[in-house]
Amino acid sequence: MKRNHLWITLAVFAGLLLTGCGSRTRVGALRSESQSVELGDAKSVRVEINMGAGDLEVTGGADKLLEADFTYNVARLKPEVKYTDSTLVVRQPDANGLPALQGITDFRNEWGLRLSDGVPIDLRVDLGAGTSNLKLAGLLLTGLDVSLGAGEYTIDLTGDWTRDLEVTMNTGAANISLKLPADIGVRVEVEPGPNMIEATGLTQDGNVYTNAAHGVSEVTLQVNLDAGIGQIKLEMVDEHSQAKVALQELLDQQVKQQNTLGMVMAERLADGTVIWATSGYTSPSGNERWSADTPSLIASVTKTFTAVVVMQLMEEGKLSLDDTVDAWFPEQPNGDKITVRMLLSHTSGLADYQTVFGMDPGKWTRAWAPEDLIAEANKAGPVGEPGSKVIHYSNTNYFMLGLIIEKVTGNSWAHEVESRIIKPLDLKDTTCPKDDNGQEIAVPGYIKTSDGYLGSDEFPWYPHASTAWAAGLMVSSASDLLTFASALFDGRLVSRETLAVMTQPMGSVDGRAFALGGVVFEVAGRKAFGMTGDSTTGYHAFFVGIPDSKLAVTALVNTVEGNVISPGLAALEYISQQIEKK
DSSP: OOOGGGHHHHHHHHHHHHTTOOOOOOOOOOEEEEEEEOOTTOSSEEEEEEEEEEEEEEEOOOSSSEEEEEEESSGGGOOEEEEETTEEEEEOOOGGGSOOOTTOOSOOEEEEEEEOSSSOEEEEEEEEEEEEEEEOTTOOEEEEEEEOOEEEEEEEOOSOOOSOEEEEEEOTEEEEEEEEESSSEEEEEEEOOSOEEEEESOEEETTEEEOTTTTTSSOEEEEEEEOOSSEEEEEEEOTTHHHHHHHHHHHHHHHHHHTOSEEEEEEEOTTSOEEEEEEEBSSTTOOOBOOTTOOEEOGGGHHHHHHHHHHHHHHTTSOOTTOBGGGTOTTOTTTTTOBHHHHHHTOSOOOOHHHHHTTOHHHHSSOOOHHHHHHHHHHTOOSSOTTOSBOOOOTHHHHHHHHHHHHHHSSOHHHHHIIIIITTTTOTTOBOOOTTTHHHHSOOOEEEETTEEEEGGGOTTOOOGGGTHHHHOOEEOHHHHHHHHHHHHTTSSSOHHHHHHHTSOOEEETTEEEOSSSEEEEETTEEEEEEEEEOTTSOEEEEEEOTTSSOEEEEEEOBTTOOOHHHHHHHHHHHHHHHHHO
16 A cells, blocks of 8 residues: 555544544554454444544455455554444544544554455545555445545545445545446436546546446446545546457357357456347348347256255255255155265166157157156166266256255245255346246247247247256346356355355266366366256357356357357456456
C-alpha cells in the first residue's frame, strides 16, 4: 500500500480528530496478526468497517466470511473484530481511546480484509485518514455506504453485477479514483462541492454522469456522491476486453471449423467477472441467435445435478457413499456389493439400458418407469465387477440414484433438484421438464442430412423424456450452468471437503478420469472438474472449472456434429494462463 507521502496529512488529520484525548503513546514493536470469522448460518450479512487512520485494503475471495491480516506498531491501534446477529464489525477503538498521533510520522496501521463473495453483503465503510484500496468486484453487495476523511482512495466497482446496486459516498477531503464497469449501466449523481471532477468514458448532464450501457443494461449501478473538497476521478474500466476478444475469436473459429449452426459459451474469470459470447444461430433459418439465456437440453450434465443432491443427503447424514444398494433394492443383482459411490462414478458394473435398446425406436419412444429401465439393464447382466477401476459408463447408475433420492426424501427427484439447487440459485432457465415437454422449452436440436438440417421436432423416433430422467433430462442455459458450476466450486452447494471427495478420480476409460458426478481433467497443469452432455438428438453441453479458483466455463451447441469439450477446455486454459501472465 502507498504510505510515505501521506503520513504528514494523515498525522495532521488524525491529530485534529484526537485533540483533547490527553494521552500519548509511543511507537512500539511492529505486530502482525491474522483473524478469521466463520459465516455460520447467516443467509446475508451486514459488514461495518471503521478505521480512523491507516492503510486499508478490502477484497473478496475469502473461504470464510472474513479473513484478515493486521499490522500495527501502536498497541492501542489493535483492531476489534466482532460478529453477532449477522453483523460483522471491524473497527479501531473509539477516538477517545486512541493515542494522540499528532506529530508521529512513523506509526503503521495496515489492514488487509478479505470477505466472502458467496454471501450477500450490506457493506458500510467509515475511514478517517490514510490510503485505501477497496476492490469490491466479485462481492455480492446489496448496499454500499462509504464515508471518507483525508487521503488517497481507490474504489473498484468493476465486475459483473447481477442486480441493481445503490452506492452512497461522502468524500470528505479525500482524493478518489472510482473505477466503474463498462458493461453495466452506471449513473453517478454528484452533490456539487468544490471538487475537481474528472470523468473518463461517461457523459455529463449537469451533475449527473452516465455511461453508454445506462438505460440499455438490465442492471444499474447508482452512485450518489456527496462531494467534499478533494479531487474525484470517475473512470470506466473494461479490464476484460482481451478475454472477450479471445472468446469471440474462439467461438467464430469453432463454428466455422465444425460447420455447426452456432455455439454459446460463458466464462467466469479470476475476479468473478462473467463474460459470454455467441457465434452463429440456433436454427438453419438464421433468425435466432444464441444468447447466454437460450435454453437447451444439457443431457448428461443432468448427472452432476443429481450427484449434488446425493452429496447433500450424505452431508445431512441421510445416506453414506458406502451404503450398498440392496438397502433400497433388495432384489438387485450384486446389490450387496454395489455402493452409492460406485453408482456416482460408473464403477458399479451395471449395464446401460440405452445399450440394450440399441436402435429399436419402439423402446426409445415409449414411456418407462425408472424401475422398468433398471430391469431392462439387468437383463443384460453385469458388464464389470463392482468397484473396478475400469469405468463402464451407464445411465442406469443415475436412474438408480434418482430412485434412491426419492426413497430417502419421500419426494420426487425433480422436486429435490428444484428445491435444493434451482430455486436457491435462482436459475431462471433451468428446469426438469414434466412428461415430454423438453422440446417445447428448449431450442430444437439438429442433425445434418444430405437434404439440409432435420430438426428434433421432426424426428420420428425422438426419445421419450422418461428414457433420460435423472441421467439426462434437464434443460438449462449457458448462464445458468455457469451459476451452477460457480456455486459448486465456491462451496455453496456442498462443502469444500465434500467437493474434494466429488472430484477424486475413481477410474478411467478412453483416457478420461471419472469422479463422482463428473470428469477430472488437467488444464494448464491444474486439476479441473466438469461434465459433458451429448445427445443423439443434436444437443451438446459442457461445464468445467478449476475447483480451487473462480475459473469456470460453460458451452452449448445444438447440432449433432458439434463439439463443446475441446473449445471449452481451450477457453479454460486461456483464462488460467492469463492469471499467470498477471
